[in-house]
Amino acid sequence: MDRMEELGFRSETDRQIFREAAAPVELSPFGLHSGMFVPTLERQGTPEQSRKWVPLGKSFKMIGTYAQTELGHGTFIRGLETTATFDPETQEFILDSPTLSSIKYWPGNVAKTVNHCLVMAQLYTQGKCHGTHLFLVQVRNMEDHTIMPGLEIGDIGPKLGFDGVDNGFMRFNKYRIPRMNMLMRYAKVLENGDYIKPKNAKLTYGAMVMIRVFIVMDAFKTLSRAAVIAVRYSAVRRQSELRPGGEEAQVMDYQTQQYKLFPLLATSYAFLLAAEGMSQIYAKISSDIERGNLEDMPQLHALACGLKAFCTWVACEGIEVCRMSCGGHGYSHASGIPKIYANIVGACTYEGENTVMMLQTARYLSKCYIRGQRGESLPELIQYLTTDLNVKSTLGEDCSFESLVAAYSHRAARMVAVACKLQQTNKKKGMAGHDAWNKSTVPFIAATKAHCHLFIVRNFVTILSQKKIDPATHNVLSQLCTLYAVYGIVENMGEFMQDGYFNQDQVSILNRKVLALLEDIRPNAVALVDAFDYPDHLLQSCLGRYDGQVYEALYEYSKSSPLNNTDIHSSYYNYIRPMMQKRSESKNISAKL
Ligand SMILES: CCCCCCCCCC/C=C\CCCCC/C=C/C(=O)SCCNC(=O)CCNC(=O)[C@H](O)C(C)(C)COP(=O)(O)OP(=O)(O)OC[C@H]1O[C@@H](n2cnc3c(N)ncnc32)[C@H](O)[C@@H]1OP(=O)(O)O
Numbered sequence: 013m014d015r016m017e018e019l020g021f022r023s024e025t026d027r028q029i030f031r032e033a034a035a036p037v038e039l040s041p042f043g044l045h046s047g048m049f050v051p052t053l054e055r056q057g058t059p060e061q062s063r064k065w066v067p068l069g070k071s072f073k074m075i076g077t078y079a080q081t082e083l084g085h086g087t088f089i090r091g092l093e094t095t096a097t098f099d100p101e102t103q104e105f106i107l108d109s110p111t112l113s114s115i116k117y118w119p120g121n122v123a124k125t126v127n128h129c130l131v132m133a134q135l136y137t138q139g140k141c142h143g144t145h146l147f148l149v150q151v152r153n154m155e156d157h158t159i160m161p162g163l164e165i166g167d168i169g170p171k172l173g174f175d176g177v178d179n180g181f182m183r184f185n186k187y188r189i190p191r192m193n194m195l196m197r198y199a200k201v202l203e204n205g206d207y208i209k210p211k212n213a214k215l216t217y218g219a220m221v222m223i224r225v226f227i228v229m230d231a232f233k234t235l236s237r238a239a240v241i242a243v244r245y246s247a248v249r250r251q252s253e254l255r256p257g258g259e260e261a262q263v264m265d266y267q268t269q270q271y272k273l274f275p276l277l278a279t280s281y282a283f284l285l286a287a288e289g290m291s292q293i294y295a296k297i298s299s300d301i302e303r304g305n306l307e308d309m310p311q312l313h314a315l316a317c318g319l320k321a322f323c324t325w326v327a328c329e330g331i332e333v334c335r336m337s338c339g340g341h342g343y344s345h346a347s348g349i350p351k352i353y354a355n356i357v358g359a360c361t362y363e364g365e366n367t368v369m370m371l372q373t374a375r376y377l378s379k380c381y382i383r384g385q386r387g388e389s390l391p392e393l394i395q396y397l398t399t400d401l402n403v404k405s406t407l408g409e410d411c412s413f414e415s416l417v418a419a420y421s422h423r424a425a426r427m428v429a430v431a432c433k434l435q436q437t438n439k440k441k442g443m444a445g446h447d448a449w450n451k452s453t454v455p456f457i458a459a460t461k462a463h464c465h466l467f468i469v470r471n472f473v474t475i476l477s478q479k480k481i482d483p484a485t486h487n488v489l490s491q492l493c494t495l496y497a498v499y500g501i502v503e504n505m506g507e508f509m510q511d512g513y514f515n516q517d518q519v520s521i522l523n524r525k526v527l528a529l530l531e532d533i534r535p536n537a538v539a540l541v542d543a544f545d546y547p548d549h550l551l552q553s554c555l556g557r558y559d560g561q562v563y564e565a566l567y568e569y570s571k572s573s574p575l576n577n578t579d580i581h582s583s584y585y586n587y588i589r590p591m592m593q594k595r596s597e598s599k600n601i602s603a604k605l
């Protein structure tokens with residue numbers, strides 16, 4: 013922290029980049045403090061509360077996390093059981109974990125690192141429950157870091173990844189905090205216990221929306237790092253004869269290797285631009301919300317949920333393809349890829365389990381579809397829902413951006429309509445609303461993925477048509493954008509073809525185009541990954557080194573393995589030799605085999 017101050021890093025983005033450089037493969041134990049705890053104090057506290065607590069957080073006098081999930085509930089926030097009961101006599105809230113399932117479980121850095129938590133709890137005052145609200149809770153002594161009396165805190169144990177984060181459990185036993193430790197920007201409890209409700213109960217969920225937006229950028233970061241490693245390694249690795257009797261080929265010259273990696277390279281660029289677009293939309297709508305204009309809150313929630321789920325699912329699948337495209341060496345930690353995967357795959361679960369998040373977006377699409385059917389105006393990003401589904405594709409050999417965006421719009425509009433019509437049919441059959449919804453959620457998930465895919469394709473095309481880019485770079489980026497879109501159609505052809513939107517000739521055009529683009533991109537593939545400019549220190553990869561000295565690096569890496577500290581391992585003396593001796597004694601086996 014002091015080093016960041018010395019270097020004058022003030023912006024959170026710069027500080028995040030510095031933290032990643034300082035601890036490239038391990039997640040910082042302060043990620044949640046800076047990424048969630050402090051921003052939530054800023055956005056959910058009153059001006060007075062922010063003035064009091066934010067400086068303490070930014071100077072790390074107060075180190076915090078976000079403690080919401082419990083043993084029994086993570087997704088269903090309204091089902092959380094931790095209680096915060098107001099005591100007007102003492103002007104305090106009494107926090108309690110009334111059941112085993114109410115124990116806070118998973119909050120990052122709660123086990124050993126933080127001294128404060130933002131705790132999500134059911135607020136009770138004057139005998140009435142007003143739902144979940146956030147409370148600032150001191151959990152450790154500020155002098156000696158011991159756990160505060162009335163709390164039980166511990167680590168939850170080993171996980172798939174996220175090793176740098178001490179995810180913990182926390183149990184409250186009638187733990188008292190001052191009334192003014194409730195974050196009261198939107199909802200309040202007065203001294204007499206009166207509850208002042210917020211303009212919208214979901215304003216309390218704001219921290220999660222913000223992190224979901226961050227996670228779209230993390231999906232780009234992790235996928236692009238894996239792509240850098242895999243593409244560079246594919247340029248260095250030579251294996252098998254492409255031409256009989258010739259020299260062994262760079263594996264990047266196999267069409268199958270290109271088909272694995274180049275679409276992921278294109279996806280990395282698409283996700284970077286989508287993350288930037290999402291961040292701009294978040295900045296605009298969240299500032300409107302802070303000024304009290306909640307009109308676009310549903311649209312922001314829906315977009316953040318959908319993109320977080322879509323991008324993390326695609327990124328995690330893509331990182332695995334990158335790992336497997338590196339053969340055996342990809343499976344070694346020397347490649348750097350397993351750690352990337354282990355650290356980001358949790359993002360398919362945290363900050364909103366992906367299926368649940370997709371269903372939130374689906375719920376929004378369902379409402380917009382009905383409004384569209386009534387002829388009501390729709391937000392720009394959703395206007396495609398009123399696309400004329402009788403129109404067929406005009407796609408030609410050039411696979412123009414316009415025809416590609418039209419194809420994605422048609423696919424999403426058609427799939428949303430199919431899901432909504434199933435929901436409506438279910439209702440006409442006499443199903444209750446919740447059953448009619450549940451029995452249409454599988455098609456809604458598919459439709460929502462199509463909706464997110466459209467956003468990313470359209471965003472990529474829009475940026476290429478608006479930004480001033482030199483012709484050579486524009487040409488290469490256009491190849492990537494076309495590859496991302498055409499590959500997405502080829503890989504999901506059934507969804508595009510179900511209503512005959514494309515004719516057979518157009519399908520052939522698309523199948524030819526995707527292969528032609530692989531050849532177009534091949535000469536620039538290494539330059540396109542170098543352009544991300546990730547230093548070797550950040551990649552921590554023997555395979556993705558900028559200098560390409562892969563085998564030298566692997567050999568040095570292996571020699572540094574702790575198992576090589578001794579020639580004969582203690583297991584020989586403790587287990588192997590006694591076993592062999594026992595065998596030879598019992599079966600007169602000649603010692604000289
Ligand atoms: C290279 C390195 C990469 C490594 C990755 C690390 C990167 C670090 C950088 C990022 C920074 C920090 C580190 C992050 C690490 C992860 C830490 C993880 C933290 C957590 O997981 S915190 C806990 C997260 N938990 C959740 O997200 C729970 C999900 N559940 C919910 O959100 C809700 O329960 C719900 C939305 C599913 C349902 O809510 P409910 O109250 O039941 O509402 P509904 O009935 O469904 O809907 C009612 C209406 O409310 C609207 N609504 C719901 N939510 C919102 C919202 N947030 N905003 C606006 N509106 C909302 C909903 O749309 C309905 O509206 P309608 O009635 O339809 O009009």
Ligand SMILES: Cc1cc2nc3c(=O)[nH]c(=O)nc-3n(C[C@H](O)[C@H](O)[C@H](O)COP(=O)(O)OP(=O)(O)OC[C@H]3O[C@@H](n4cnc5c(N)ncnc54)[C@H](O)[C@@H]3O)c2cc1C
Pocket residue numbers: 044077078079080081084085086087088117118119120174179358359361362363364365366367368371
């Ligand atoms: C690495 C990591 C870090 C975390 N850090 C934190 C943290 O710092 N703070 C914190 O508070 N929490 C944290 N969490 C907890 C995380 O937020 C929850 O695990 C997450 O919200 C998912 O909730 P759940 O575990 O209850 O999953 P569940 O919802 O129980 O998921 C189980 C299954 O049920 C399905 N399901 C649930 N509801 C529905 C529905 N309505 N419709 C259809 N299907 C449904 C899901 O799709 C899933 O397939 C972390 C988790 C992980 C993995």
